[in-house]
Amino acid sequence: MSSSMNTKDFITSLARGLKVIQSFDKEHRKISLSQVAARAELNRATARRFLFTLKALGYVNSDGKLFWLSPKVLELGYSYLISQPITDIVQSFVDQVSSQVGESCSVSILDGTEVVYISRRMTKHIMSISLNVGTRLPAVATSMGRVLLADKSIEELNVILEKVQFQKFTKHTLTDEQALKDELLKVRDQGYAIVSEELELGLRSIAVPIYNKYDQIVASINVGTQVARISEQELTKRILPCLQNAVTEIRKVLSV
Amino acid sequence: MSSSMNTKDFITSLARGLKVIQSFDKEHRKISLSQVAARAELNRATARRFLFTLKALGYVNSDGKLFWLSPKVLELGYSYLISQPITDIVQSFVDQVSSQVGESCSVSILDGTEVVYISRRMTKHIMSISLNVGTRLPAVATSMGRVLLADKSIEELNVILEKVQFQKFTKHTLTDEQALKDELLKVRDQGYAIVSEELELGLRSIAVPIYNKYDQIVASINVGTQVARISEQELTKRILPCLQNAVTEIRKVLSV
DNA sequence: TGACTTATGTTCGCAATGCGAACATAAGTT
DNA sequence: AACTTATGTTCGCATTGCGAACATAAGTCA
Incomplete structure (x- = not known):
């Protein structure tokens, strides 16, 4: 032990x-x-x-x-899911975004150095691994992780990054801590993160944070697609507004 | 204890x-x-x-x-999900059926006297409770449960029914054991189950069994809707063929 | 068929683990 | 200030859980 x-x-x-x-x-x-x-x-x-x-x-x-x-x-995992009202709330929005944009949509939260999927709507199998509720991925290499990390103070971020073992999943993966921090500043500025081919070649995703009524970030939501299908420009022009609309609506529900 | x-x-x-x-x-x-x-x-x-x-x-x-x-x-529940290849296999079919028919689609397996959801695609919130992977419902009062129970021998069924405490969820709920057994014979004959307003007023569902290559029933798949939206006749005419097509395809994948 | 290997079934003496009654302290309420 | 309800903590102790050791079973190979 x-x-x-x-x-x-x-x-x-x-x-x-x-x-x-x-x-x-x-x-x-x-x-x-x-x-x-x-x-x-x-x-x-x-x-x-x-x-x-x-x-x-x-x-x-x-x-x-x-x-x-x-x-x-x-049932054990279920104890967690039913004790988290957000999982219920976001599911219909996840389905809605996925239908609107025709791509997979997911919500996750930060747990230590990883993001954990709590809701998912898949349109096609595009990743080599299957993603389900409960799946954990390194926060530093995912768009959802980055929007969650971008919310942390410098001190909090340092504590988290101390525990991260950077892995080079592809030739595009950021593994330099300072480069990551710079990227997170950019993410914070623009209010979304795009990750292209850093976790797996051929894949890209865009994520935005989900806020509660106290303006605290409680989760993140993303759309994932293939680089051959959607450019980064199209992500920001067509997909981002759908995600932003969804998180606006989610925040309203969370504020009830 | x-x-x-x-x-x-x-x-x-x-x-x-x-x-x-x-x-x-x-x-x-x-x-x-x-x-x-x-x-x-x-x-x-x-x-x-x-x-x-x-x-x-x-x-x-x-x-x-x-x-x-x-x-x-x-992660605990996840250990179960990733140790079950069927959960991966069925997800894309669940999504497909749900898209085709415009209603929620789920897969579950029998565990004791209950069915446990292992895959789900929801189009709208129509039940008063939220259904997720991990949700358990009484097998005797659900279409998916009935197709799984219909597969049991008389002996196996008796063992299971001994542990069932019949509950009258609505005025339509079957609570007589013999009436249930008769219904299960019918389910076996016709190869599908329809349950209307037995678990919750206003809701109906149709389910068929999922077979592996040894002709063993390993799960069931259903479509759930509101009674106001789809008649039992429409379920059998329009929805049942989609489910049957899906289970045919699932069986092919399970046979690889 | 016997020898060998790998596996599971089971026991029981024993030590450590975990228990919970009891006491101390804190916080909230009246 | 008194009382109630809550948590923090201890420590003697009994039970719980451990694992070495032995028994048996099953599979493999020559």
Whole structure:
């Protein structure tokens, strides 16, 4: 367990159990007890007890040999979604923007150094990875992340950037901290961010911040497309007004 | 803890921790330590340790007084979603059907006595509750649930129905077990289910099963609308073919 | 078919983990 | 100021959960 965990008041069994849940992914849909133990870095007997507990609670299923997650696990994430009124509010706007512009539209929030998708309307599969509610992407390399980072004070930004490990996803990816900061100043000035081919070649997106009634930025909304389909100029001329209209309406609803 | 939990090999700390996560909902977005303790049925000092552990792991945030779930909790549900290839596969078909028919379209699977939404495309808010990935509804009162139940053997169905507590959501809700079974025979015969105003007045939906290449039913897909907008006849004449086309295509993809 | 490897099932002594009663302090209300 | 409700914290203790070790099962290979 991470040494940053304060062992006083820290419950290792809970931490271990959550690690067991996270042992499952696309490449590990149905795995054996030993695989779970290895992936969760637990003793086999210990992993077994966790799997049996999760099975008793309905979060895991098993055929007696392999284990896989039960849809009940969605309830955990669901606890988060239904405790966030914004997810309900924005969904209809996301659908509306997506219909208007004919491209995928998403809303996300900042969590640490990443953006987390909380709402999404996809028109086509254009990314190599699938994006869903719950997907996390590095904030520094996404348009939604940049509008959220641009809102931070210098101090807050420094704290966040300390934890960022810049990755060069493509030849266009900004990896110089100062260059990023300059870009964020520009984003703040113009009130939107455009990211072209920094996270994945061939893709670009534009994002604007979503404000609540106290003028606090609570999320960001973007439209994502392919560079071959929409130029940066067209993003600002045709797409940006749709996003700006949407966030104006969202702010009204959030102000009720 | 439920007496059905086998205390041998059962890890109460994990169970308790998951209950803490589920203490949060729409009416309990940000709650105090004592409220968490009450809702999770824990001693206050115990609840405090769980909240501090969840905070250390990033699943919960706090202002020192109130606690709320962090979007990191979505990772837990996300572990399930990315371990289910079907969620990726069906999303584009859900979007397609929804676009074609101009109504909301969803996919769900059976989990115990409930259906769990795993994919959704909403055109309008027509239900009083919001439906998201993770939402659970009683299988017996939904079209998607009925196509999934219709696939069960008599024995399997009896096991499931034993655990069902029939609720009369509206005056149209079937609550007689035999009447439900008769309805399921009809569903099996015709290969689709229509539910009108049984879960909520004013709403109707039609669902068909999704098969994999072994002819096993793995999920169901529906279109939901308002009774004022689409008759049952129109559902079968216009909507059903779109759903049937979609499941044919889905089956091809699942067979790759 | 036997040897070997890899896997799971299970136990139980034990130590550490987590518990919760109790006390202290803080904040809000009357 | 008294009272109520809340949180912060401790620490003795009992139970919980651990994991080494052993048993058994299943698969592979020669």
